[in-house]
Amino acid sequence: MHADTVQPLESSVDLAHRNASRAAGLVTPALRATVDTFDNRIRPIVAYHFGWMDTSGRPTANSGGKMIRAALTILAAEACGGDARQAVPGAAAVELVHNFSLLHDDVMDRDLERRGRPTVWSKFGTPAAILAGDILLARACGMFDEASGHQGWATKALIDAIAELAAGQMADLALERRATVTLEEALTVSEQKTAALLRCACTLGAGLVGAPDGTSRRFGAFGMHLGMAFQLVDDVLGIWGDPAVTGKPVRSDLHNKKKSIPVVAALHSGRPGSAELAALYADTDPMTEDGARRAAELVELAGGRAWTESEIERHRGLAVAQLDALGLTEAQRAPLLALADYVAFRKH
Amino acid sequence: MHADTVQPLESSVDLAHRNASRAAGLVTPALRATVDTFDNRIRPIVAYHFGWMDTSGRPTANSGGKMIRAALTILAAEACGGDARQAVPGAAAVELVHNFSLLHDDVMDRDLERRGRPTVWSKFGTPAAILAGDILLARACGMFDEASGHQGWATKALIDAIAELAAGQMADLALERRATVTLEEALTVSEQKTAALLRCACTLGAGLVGAPDGTSRRFGAFGMHLGMAFQLVDDVLGIWGDPAVTGKPVRSDLHNKKKSIPVVAALHSGRPGSAELAALYADTDPMTEDGARRAAELVELAGGRAWTESEIERHRGLAVAQLDALGLTEAQRAPLLALADYVAFRKH
Structure with a gap:
């Protein structure tokens, strides 16, 4: 390569990926050191869950998820001008909590697959x-x-974030059994199940490098809005995501009659399509392939997709506004902004 | 009552009961305050589990267990000359952990009844x-x-005690599926599932009132031996306990073909009865009423009962030896001794 080769500017997706990998590199040794202390019978199971081992205990290429939460903790610490190493216990803790909740949620939801492999309970x-x-x-x-x-x-x-996760999962299970769910109820579940831990990840990152309370809280608000955007993107992908990219079946949330945000927004819009969508969801038979395709059209027709996408943009904007209010330098701000863009615009 | 009425000396059982009630009185408000912070959907379920409410949320007469662990924490703190109130967070924490493990163990074991009421999962x-x-x-x-x-x-x-509880439950489930279990393996499970938390209860009680590390560790050793005695008594009662007193079906552990300590000791004694007992346990059909009666005789014949009872006495002695080594006054020693006697000699 020649010294005068023009280097293209790094895209925001590349920057986000690079930082997520860097965070994973920092936190993985801490996670492994923790898991190494576990009892002989539990250690291989946890190592399997993290994607470090296959079922017979052989090491695998790490497939342990995106580590968005660890990345947020590390980036918040660095944006405060701190040493990322001080934030590693926080990054590890949020990843441990995230993975605890995946393990237990998969039991409760009887989900068979996680990160392209059989779930631990199955x-x-x-x-x-x-x-x-x-x-x-x-x-x-x-x-x-x-x-x-x-x-x-x-x-x-x-612990407060864990309490929110548990309350959110409890509410989610209760709402799944109910015929009618308000948009506010559905949004509260998203806040509890997803946004609370992302808020915590950012609060910890700032606080662990000694940021003042007000600063940590603002980083927390950044994480919370990012978390809402993250969950809303998940909900959009659960209906319109490309199976080749998401690794999930097409329109999976509609097949499961999941009351995700776009669906609930559509059901409450009172616009054409709402009533037909409600009838499809109320049918006691399982959703057919044709039914799911029609439901996707109806959610779109009734404005559920547009509403959700505007909410993603709104939360992304509110997240960025927190960064603006913190008066960060461009160098401090760029990695967090890239992560926010990655979350809001990702395809999987 | 006349001033000259002769008061009989308080029995050790009465003293143990009085102290357990006093500890429950100290710790219950802390437990209730914690549970009051829980989410609306989870709070009534936890209150039901603790016996504070019935399934429809009405208050009940408290039937929330013996609170042996909380009593140990409080009594250890007092035996160190400390103020029991300082040990209340420790007493509350061990009761929370104990109840977390009951809730999860009942799910794993599919147990239908706990403290005479349907289990939470059921x-x-x-x-x-x-x-x-x-x-x-x-x-x-x-x-x-x-x-x-x-x-x-x-x-x-x-957290170390929680890790032991989890490891013990994991081992217990693994051993239940195995044809042969060594006595050492079975004793390790008892240590992890029961003794570890009783050790922790005592360590916390001493430590929270500022006892030096060596003293806390010795109180911990007291709790550990008491915990072993506690579990071994449980195992004896699981075979020979009086259903009218224990509230459990007669010979319940034998009906469930549980590899409790008396059974494992009998199986490994190589004495008359061992082989017949092994054959009864190996039978793939469920245990009959006659089979369970015969199994109880065989455990006794093969020396499993005597071995377990001598172990109870040995652990009680080792627990008391810890108190002796601490050089406590008679007034400091008596409540802990009474609890040790209560644990070793209880009928339920």
């Missing part, structure tokens, strides 16, 4: 998945009492 | 029981980061 049994989740949860809570000194506020922030 | 569903357990676990871990200031060593002790 492979090792429900007790193994419950206990593996329990131990991840407990060790996450202990992450701030290690050698680095106690940081009780951090433990408290994490 | 009444409210598996997801409710998993989530209620998760939130108890998380809040227990946060108990030492509250207003009283962080006590990271206490959080760490608690």
